[in-house]
Amino acid sequence: MSEQYQVLESDQSKRIDKLLSEVITDASRSQIQGWLQEDFVLVNGEAVKNNYKVQQGDTITWSIPEPKPLDLAPENIPIEIIYEDEDVLVVNKPSGMVVHPSAGHEGGTLVNALLYHCNDLSGINGVERPGIVHRIDKDTSGLLMVAKNDRAHQSLVEQLSGKSVERKYVAVVHGMISHEYGTIDAPIGRDPKDRQRMAVVEGGREAVTHFRVMEHFEDFTYVECTLETGRTHQIRVHMRYINHPLAGDPKYGPRKTLDLDGQALHAKSIGFKHPGTGEWMQFEVEPPQDFKDMIAFLEKRR
Numbered sequence: 128m129s130e131q132y133q134v135l136e137s138d139q140s141k142r143i144d145k146l147l148s149e150v151i152t153d154a155s156r157s158q159i160q161g162w163l164q165e166d167f168v169l170v171n172g173e174a175v176k177n178n179y180k181v182q183q184g185d186t187i188t189w190s191i192p193e194p195k196p197l198d199l200a201p202e203n204i205p206i207e208i209i210y211e212d213e214d215v216l217v218v219n220k221p222s223g224m225v226v227h228p229s230a231g232h233e234g235g236t237l238v239n240a241l242l243y244h245c246n247d248l249s250g251i252n253g254v255e256r257p258g259i260v261h262r263i264d265k266d267t268s269g270l271l272m273v274a275k276n277d278r279a280h281q282s283l284v285e286q287l288s289g290k291s292v293e294r295k296y297v298a299v300v301h302g303m304i305s306h307e308y309g310t311i312d313a314p315i316g317r318d319p320k321d322r323q324r325m326a327v328v329e330g331g332r333e334a335v336t337h338f339r340v341m342e343h344f345e346d347f348t349y350v351e352c353t354l355e356t357g358r359t360h361q362i363r364v365h366m367r368y369i370n371h372p373l374a375g376d377p378k379y380g381p382r383k384t385l386d387l388d389g390q391a392l393h394a395k396s397i398g399f400k401h402p403g404t405g406e407w408m409q410f411e412v413e414p415p416q417d418f419k420d421m422i423a424f425l426e427k428r429r
Contacts, residue, residue, distance in 0.1 A: 134185040201243035216273040249280035266389025282402030293398035299391035300371040344425040
């Protein structure tokens with residue numbers, strides 16, 4: 128099924144890949160460049176290059192290819208299961224592990240490991256994300272809820288949308304935060320200047336992060352963040368927004384930072400009502416050893 132866009136006067140002379148990344152909001156600029164290279168995008172019925180400058184009145188037509196089905200295979204990857212019953216799993220995901228398969232990450236994910244561990248995961252999110260109710264970034268460690276059936280999945284999703292799930296993270300951020308507590312209430316959406324990133328933008332989705340300072344170091348602050356909403360990269364974007372980006376964050380932080388493999392962020396606790404019994408469940412895990420070593424290093428340097 129093809130779609131069309133008529134180039135407006137305000138679009139004049141924009142690169143076609145940039146314009147389409149603004150029009151097709153659920154696709155990245157690199158994806159669109161791939162479609163252009165494979166002639167899935169036409170201008171006035173003809174193929175063009177990524178750097179084509181659009182003209183007012185151009186008709187852009189695109190037919191997005193169906194995604195290739197991923198071969199989801201169970202993999203014998205060790206995972207730390209904090210809790211499990213017939214409805215839910217709570218997993219402590221290590222830093223460096225992707226949650227579910229995607230382009231460029233077809234294997235070695237948490238989903239691959241879960242499929243080896245159990246074959247009764249919910250199917251609401253389709254074959255590529257069985258059981259996955261919410262996600263944390265590849266380089267973020269910590270706790271995730273996983274649904275083992277559709278009824279449990281629906282309950283956990285409703286709790287997330289109703290803001291009744293309690294999620295706390297710990298992070299190390301650049302700079303000295305002068306106040307002990309704070310709330311960042313700023314909407315998040317795609318960064319119009321870089322479609323690979325998220326940003327605080329007008330018209331974005333509601334995003335609220337509460338934080339409290341746990342410890343001050345020489346050039347950094349150790350904070351605990353509580354999510355009220357769960358937007359993509361929320362803590363990373365919000366801390367950058369208040370000029371305290373996460374240490375080690377390659378996407379939102381400065382180049383001069385601590386020597387880390389990714390952002391200093393750990394999902395330390397999660398609380399929710401059990402989807403079957405209604406009982407409140409609360410779980411907490413300590414940060415991984417490299418995170419603790421980083422804190423010890425900062426304390427010695429202080």
